[in-house]
């Protein structure tokens with residue numbers, strides 16, 4: 001039987017599969033972080049669905065970052081992040097149920113948004129409640145229509161909610177949510193792997 005995403009990832013935090021994700025996502029995330037932070041000083045940053053917090057720790061060491069926050073709906077992931085890092089902030093919450101007290105410059109997310117029943121609603125929530133005017137959202141997705149090699153993952157991982165959407169559909173969610181300068185591209189394409197689909201836009 002398939003299980004909810006957070007249940008599955010809580011097990012992954014316990015059995016060490018979070019480290020495999022970190023290694024597998026590192027290339028794409030490095031590319032995304034470089035793109036989003038280029039030329040910025042004194043920026044604030046959120047990793048939405050931060051897992052064990054590895055990307056928060058990377059950005060937290062960037063001298064231009066004044067505040068780095070990781071949020072995840074898995075208690076085990078957040079416990080792991082807090083045990084590893086006392087400097088940055090980690091919050092245990094469903095992304096749809098949380099709002100920062102002070103709006104943020106960059107919202108980053110890797111391999112998270114398709115685990116939502118309604119990703120369009122999440123993108124609107126972030127636009128409305130999380131980002132400053134002029135702030136940037138950047139997300140990476142490996143499970144999407146054009147990347148046929150990823151289509152077996154719901155069966156392989158036993159996860160109930162995984163929305164299989166096209167590059168065009170993801171782009172339209174960003175535009176409908178009110179983001180400007182929306183664009184998408186792929187990182188790390190090889191053989192039958194279409195690469196990480198990166199989407200970004202500004203508020």
Ligand SMILES: C[S@@+](CC[C@H](N)C(=O)[O-])C[C@H]1O[C@@H](n2cnc3c(N)ncnc32)[C@H](O)[C@@H]1O
Pocket residue numbers: 005006009010021022025048049050051052071072073074077093094095096109110111112115116
């Ligand atoms: C594939 S993992 C990616 C983790 C991390 N971004 C990385 O690259 O290693 C997806 C993460 O999204 C989190 N997640 C899934 N649904 C969520 C929700 N509704 N609210 C908050 N976090 C959620 C999971 O707990 C998990 O840590």
